[in-house]
Amino acid sequence: MDSSTVYDVIIVGGGIMGSTTAYYLTKKDPQLKVAVIERDLAYTRASTTLSMVNARIQFSLKQNVQISQYAFDVLEHFEDEMTVNDNRPSIAYHREGNLFLYKEDAVPDAKAAMAMQQELGCQVAWWTPDEVKQHYPLYAPEGVEGIVGATFGAQDGHFDAYAVLMAYKANARAQGANYIEDTVTALLADNGQITGLKTESGETYNASVVVNCAGAWCTDLAKTAGVSLPVEPTKRQCFCVDPAVKSDRPLPLTILPSGFYFRTETGGMILMGKSMAEDPVGYDFTWDQNRFMEIMWPELAEFVPAFERLKLIRGWAGLYAVNTLDGNAILGQWPELKGFYLANGFSGHGLQQGPAVGRYMSELITGATPTMDLSIFSPQRILEGKPLVEGGIV
Incomplete structure (x- = not known):
């Protein structure tokens, strides 16, 4: 087996969720071998770059508010902290309400x-x-x-989504993440454990952890492993x-x-x-x-x-x-398939949730105690058909 096709973690989708997850994973454990497989590294149809962009505190679920509070902190110091190889991002962060x-x-x-x-x-x-x-x-x-x-x-407020995405990607790559342009056609599993995936170009990549960050394409991807998502x-x-x-x-x-x-x-x-x-x-x-x-x-x-x-x-x-279950994120390991992690279903507010979600996914994957308890978004509720209930703004 070619060792170049074996990774510790493979992230499917290199938009904001995939790139923040890759960034926090490689920052947390530089020894991890991480690949990000993205179908279009020009991001022409990515929800991240086609968004009208908004970062807001006004949610009626406490955890969504806390996620945004973290995003505010990150964006406030983003340009200084995400400078890599003397390239300082300019994210045009405007807090106009x-x-x-x-x-x-x-x-x-x-x-x-x-x-x-x-x-x-x-x-x-x-x-x-x-x-x-x-x-x-x-x-x-x-x-x-x-x-x-x-x-x-x-x-x-709002910010330049493309600039933020490119900065996360640049930092993740500088920390060792490998970005691959290809389309994933099938997830591979054996005896309830994810083992890797196959791509359109004919490659097979092996990993005991695969993270679904495929955005609007997440349901199609999950289906190849027999996982049904309401997205x-x-x-x-x-x-x-x-x-x-x-x-x-x-x-x-x-x-x-x-x-x-x-x-x-x-x-x-x-x-x-x-x-x-x-x-x-x-x-x-x-x-x-x-x-x-x-x-x-x-x-x-x-x-x-x-x-x-x-x-x-x-x-x-x-x-x-x-x-379609409740309009909220689905975060964590799918209970019926070990090693298959989900960061899906953001329903329009994923861009601002990228920093907190990427950090949380990295903590779950490495076994660290989460800095912020986001277990309310566990995929278990999808299996049980139990939506999160909240009033007002979702």
């Missing part, structure tokens, strides 16, 4: 979540519609029927517009009760999107201008009348790995 607007029926859950976030030391405040307008004069909350208030997370690749579309009237200040990621969201980008541009129940499942990367014209533009103009006149600059589509 997240503003969630609510109708009356959602207020109790929103305020309960806010109280929990505040207990954890988060900067989150309740604003009346008038306070929203005071902070952002272009906004017209009265234009959307039923809005009674909002929560504002001042520390929330669907769901298309999400984003649009960039140039409004005739520019805001005199950066606008936070603003989320309306309908699920429509937008924020400012460099040069006064506006980025926007909306997750809808009828979004197609599958590997579809086409984007539809009519979706913008018929659905998003009217909603934007209703809430920000000054943005009624605008020019559509571009659009794109990416994939969410939607956990």
